[in-house]
Amino acid sequence: xxxxxxxxxxxxxxxxxxxxxxxxxxxxxxxxxxxxxxxxxxxxxxxxxxxxxxxxxx
Amino acid sequence: xxxxxxxxxxxxxxxxxxxxxxxxxxxxxxxxxxxxxxxxxxxxxxxxxxxxxxxxxxxxxxxxxxxxxxxxxxxxxxxxxxxxxxxxxxxxxxxxxxxxxxxxxxxxxxxxxxxxxxxxxxxxxxxxxxxxxxxxxx
Numbered sequence: 001x002x003x004x005x006x007x008x009x010x011x012x013x014x015x016x017x018x019x020x021x022x023x024x025x026x027x028x029x030x031x032x033x034x035x036x037x038x039x040x041x042x043x044x045x046x047x048x049x050x051x052x053x054x055x056x057x058x
Numbered sequence: 059x060x061x062x063x064x065x066x067x068x069x070x071x072x073x074x075x076x077x078x079x080x081x082x083x084x085x086x087x088x089x090x091x092x093x094x095x096x097x098x099x100x101x102x103x104x105x106x107x108x109x110x111x112x113x114x115x116x117x118x119x120x121x122x123x124x125x126x127x128x129x130x131x132x133x134x135x136x137x138x139x140x141x142x143x144x145x146x147x148x149x150x151x152x153x154x155x156x157x158x159x160x161x162x163x164x165x166x167x168x169x170x171x172x173x174x175x176x177x178x179x180x181x182x183x184x185x186x187x188x189x190x191x192x193x194x195x196x
Contacts, residue, residue, distance in 0.1 A: 001115040001165065008168040011112060012175065015105040019179040022098045022105075023186035026196060 006046070013042030075191035082187040084145040086180045089187030102183045110147045110176040118169025119160040120152065137170075143177030143184075 003011070021035020082089025086106035090099030121137030124130055141148050160170070189195040 001112070001117075003116070003165060003168070005164060005168075008116070008165070008172075012109075012168075012172065015109045016175065016179060018101055018105045019182060022101045023182050 009046050013039055017042060075188055078191040079184050079188050082184045086145065086183060089184065093187060093190050106144065106176050106180050107147065109172050110144050113169045113172030113176060114151065116165045116169025116172065117158050118166060118173045119158050120173065137174055140174035140177040143181050145180065
């Protein structure tokens with residue numbers, strides 16, 4: 001299996017967000033919102049850090 | 059003189075959580091199935107198992123406990139515990155002879171992290187199952 005950095009990190013974010021959403025909060029609507037928010041934060045951090053490294057390397 | 063004070067019912071002792079936590083360790087999500095939370099159990103099972111299988115497909119390395127300097131001890135013993143936390147997925151994989159050496163390359167590196175992260179997510183699920191079993195959580 002040959003995935004790019006981005007694909008592997010997106011898969012990691014997806015599975016981690018699902019579990020974080022499932023084990024927290026009190027009801028299903030809150031869990032769904034939390035899971036989606038975690039995924040969005042993962043992706044934002046991924047893109048932000050990716051740009052930071054690109055700019056840092058020149 | 060008689061008193062009218064009624065005895066308060068004692069808080070129900072937390073019991074029976076050992077089996078739930080052990081089952082949750084062996085089969086990811088099984089603790090939630092046992093506690094009648096099937097959808098949550100199914101999502102945990104799917105996420106942990108897929109993450110572990112993707113780690114194997116990326117030919118990630120399994121950690122073996124090693125000691126030496128502090129950093130080596132933390133990384134290798136911690137990584138081993140993270141791998142072990144996947145329960146039967148890890149035990150079966152090792153029993154079936156999976157022994158991928160640590161290799162250079164970002165895919166292998168991600169694979170190693172996926173294997174450990176699957177176990178760590180299972181630890182979170184075990185804690186959640188424990189809290190439900192001891193009625194600390196709905």
